[in-house]
Amino acid sequence: MMPRPTAALDIDALSFAYGAKKALDQLSFRIYPGECTLLLGPNGAGKSTLFSLITRLYDSHDGHIALCGFDLQKQTGQALAKLGIVFQQTTLDMDLSVLDNLYYHAALHGISRKQAALRIEQELLRLAMWERRHEKVRQLNGGHRRRVEIARALLHQPQLLLLDEPTVGLDVPSRQAIVEYVHQLVRDTGLAVLWASHLIDEVYPDDYVLVLHKGQIKANGTVDEVLQLTGTSGIKDAFRELTEGVAV
Template sequence: MSRYALNIAELSFAYGQKKALDNVNIQVEPGECTILLGPNGAGKSTLFALITRLYDSRLGRIELCGYDVKTNSRQALAKLGVVFQQTTLDPDLSVTQNLRYHAALHGLSQKTADLRIQEELERLDMYERRHEKVRQLNGGHKRRVEIARALLHKPSLLLLDEPSVGLDVPSREVIVRHVHQLAGRQNLAVLWATHLFDEIGADDSLVVLDKGVVKAQGKLSSVLSATGTSSAGQLFSQLTQGKSS
């Protein structure tokens, strides 16, 4: 078994002649929250598409808990939970119905599914709303349901693609706190793409991606020290020459 929940080695990808990722190497260990920062067009979405097998690359290697996503796709993707930027819940189904459907796709019995649904929704203070249709929920509550859904099958790695976009500050704070607690308490590996610097914890690891190239990575404190910067915002501006994320 690999020591890494996610191991990306020498990964490159191009759209025709346009290179989107260039020799990317990223490792995420269990219990670690890694923040992926990059301006628009940096390659963040392409990277997530490759990890989840929406795209395929001939150059490089992606492993989830030691399983190659190309040669052992089923075993690899079983280790993965994903929250995409755009909601993928069925608005006409209840919270419980959405979660039961996802659990069934992963082969969970209804008894096991219902126990895990209760567990995850209670952690997110959403259990009392389990019978409500998704369309009745606000953006923050929908995000909580999507995080619960991503965790039902007990993944080893959680991918979060800009999960707090469009949410108010209290909703963002709930999600940030919950995900960081999960990483620490459940030994869950997290790769979190965000453009909001206040979502980065002091103990998080950081990957700065620009034009498909990793410009810096490591523990936040170490990267700040190595670059002579005092904050994640200053670091980001320096490495990406002030581009907007």
């Protein structure tokens, strides 16, 4: 049997508290290349805290975080170089063009202008945004802005992509297009994805599901494994079972 590859994300005994209030309690899980993991949880479950720790917006915690084998605290630069992020709130410069936003991000990662041009064209073509490259971001609708943010997150060729509810506020066609694109990207490239969502229909049958509730992992496995654990026939019912009846 071939040995399993190094985990793209390795979380071990991770805990975090805001003063006396514990937000995360002994979280342990791994995400491997080629896996799309949907992080499900009601408001206040700890999803945002977890993402803040992985991206080092927060630093002080108990436990261990590694990205592609690099310790996040001891090898911060090497670890974060493996990470691409799309935040829930847009962080694009609205007054710059699509191209200028992407070239600026590439420069921050030390990518040469020539190499950046090739990667920008590749990503925008894959996202059907090449024809919009000279438009200012404020001229784009929400779905197209999200596509630019995904392209930006992939420019430095990360091995782990974090998506923090990227489809919030989008119309159904835009949301479905992004969901399908990300899943296809995982299939085609072997990228690892951790996708925070509260929308059950964004879970595909071959995804992994991580249910977080009150700072603890209530389920972690394939869709079939989570359904078997809860004795339910669908992820929506499984989520309710695991979160004490919280609706989605």
